[in-house]
Amino acid sequence: MKKLITVLLLSTFTFISCKDDEKTSQDPSKTTIKTFDNVKVAFGDGLSQSAEGTFSFPTNSENIKTIKMFIKDICPNKECDEWDRYANLYAKDKTTGEWYELGRFINPYWVGNEKLERGYEIDVTDFKSILSGSTELKIYTETWLAKGRKYTVEFDFEFGTPDYKYSAVVPVFQYNKSSIDGVPYGTAFDTNVFDLTKQINIPSGAEIAYLRTIISGWGHATPNDAGGRGCAEWCYRTHHININGTQTFAHDLKAIGCAQNPVNNQAPGNWKPDRAGWCPGMVVPARFDNIQKSMFGSTFNFEYKFEDWTNNNGNGNAFYAISTFVVVKSNSPINKATISN
Template sequence: MKLTKLKTNLGFIMSALILLLFAGCSDDDSNTPATTTGTTTTSTITVNSTLLSFPDAIVNTTTEVKELIVKGVNLNSQIDLTSTNGFEMSLDGVNFSDNLQIDAASANTDTVVYVNFYTEVVGSKNGTISLSSANAANVNVSLYGNASPVIHNYVTFNQQRLAFGSGFNQSHTETFNLHADQSNIETVKMYVKLTCPTGGCDEWDVYANVKVVDPTTGNLYELGRYITPYWNDNSQLDRGFEFDVTDFKSLLTGATELRIRTECWNDKGYEVTVDFDFIEGTPDYLYYAVSPVIAYDDWSSSGVPYGVAHNFDLDKTVTIPANAESTHLRTIISGWGHATPADSATNRPCAEWCFRTHNIKINGANTFEHYMGPIGCSSNPVNNQSPGNWSADRAGWCPGMAVPTRKDVFNTSVAGSTFTFEYDYEDWTNDGANGDAFYATSTFVVVKSNSPISAPVVTN
């Protein structure tokens, strides 16, 4: 009986507790956290690429268009796009700007955005497209483009055959029309391309150069010098030997007389093509003028005899125009001959092989130094010269290479001044036991100014 009563009381107590628990729960939703069932949605922006790289463009022109595919996921507002640094976008491929919107109705479908690159400045550019939309993380696309300058190309000699005998000549002179307006020309490059005629090229490494005629004096000025490869051409170089001939821009304009020469002594020779690039940009100075100081450069043995007495005039007096804002000397030098005594330590005869240091004296003082040492013949990309002895280091030149141009700049102004010039070869005496030695040498004085300038005056 007591047990039954206890069970009844416990049941009553449990029922009361349950009622109290439900009584504590209110029907007012404002006091109750909302409970939902299902998956959480995420809003995102997707692109098919995070990097767009453009092919080289010409400055002041627009590149080919790249396509960027944009798609939103669970977006409920528009996508805003902004681009920087000369890169522009379009939805129709016609109207480009640096700001775009993809409306909300299209935000969650594939949208093609057309992108191009335009710049007025030469060089590489990096930019960004930033994409944003409400409730979505921003997305950035990296952009890269490069702008090249406007180049005016002029082909002059075109596979002109130079040889000796069988009706061929070692040199050829012709007049060509070159770029007339030099006002925005920053650089002038010359390229010399050699090809082998039927029957093959000359088997020897021979002296060769390109000259321009000064229309005022009729003198020939050496633009560039090269030594031909043994047995072959320079087809391993895309455009051949390259020379910076900006110093002569005042002569390379309009009707221009040019001469090419190779010191071939057989009827094989070479086919010679010469072309010029006139590269637009901002010139360092608006006006250039040039005068020869010494010019013993027609062929290898027309150079200055080395190690013997001679009557070649290597002492000059130079007067610089008063408005010169920049002055420098431009020299090309290469040695020829196997004269002795050879250098005792290296067994190198002169002047093809012997390493030397020559000086230019200004007003009697050593001012500029020319070291005639190795320049890396064995690493020459024109390396198909076997069985010729092409890889051994010469003194300051190599078979199948352009001969280096040496520029010596006056760091202090010499405007309006007169100075003496002497080309001083390092002392050495030829013993006469193995022929002669020569240094084919040309030196020019170049002046520049932002006002019209006359050529320097050079006297003996």
């Protein structure tokens, strides 16, 4: 990503209100709802890096089998911000007012994702308790140019018998407002601001529970790994989740095949070399970790741990933008997991 030196952003938002959202599917077992329609996010000229809107989704969530989100990143004739920008889409929890990160992606160089029939596809079924009825959405891009990016976003709701009738989701933490709002890597940070240690209680009525994590690194800090790979964009690292002090889950932030990206018209642009767990013009993958059923109904300690490395501050900073959620499911009505410090 293009390195930022010093920027002060005063955020404003574009608001979109949609009372009668467009439904395009002709299949009675599925409904397609268009939300943002060719909406522009940008920096400068009175524009904003974010757009918000309120949209109407189905309310019978217990009969929803899957929800897929499709994001068209529209850039005809190279008219958009040409850099590989951090971007994501959120839905607001109606109870707490907190924004939940549904998915994250990185813009391709110079072009949009028109080579993908419906754009980026992200399974957001885990958030069906949030994506119900009148729902506020927000789309964000870390663009620093007035050219910005334009997006169209659709949701496919497939009806049928789900794996479990009821589900609930809650964030463990979210440090994901932008690439540089992530957790500093390789240096001391304020644990009151970035708290990677929590206590989690899974409802005893849950039949399955798991963690859903999205993480991407930014920065070119030294010392470099072999081949001049700076942290945290290029350096391959393994992160761990400790449960009750025991190393339990591993997240390998390594190559995911940037050169095989179907958005292969990114010219000019340094899109083929592998980053640490992400690529320009691709969705940042979600990582899933199943929680043992023996832990349901009791409180356990959670800690997210980065691999040891010391930033010598010789060439900028390193950050990990991260969000982790707990998803619980049951065939009986279920409450969210509870998270405490």
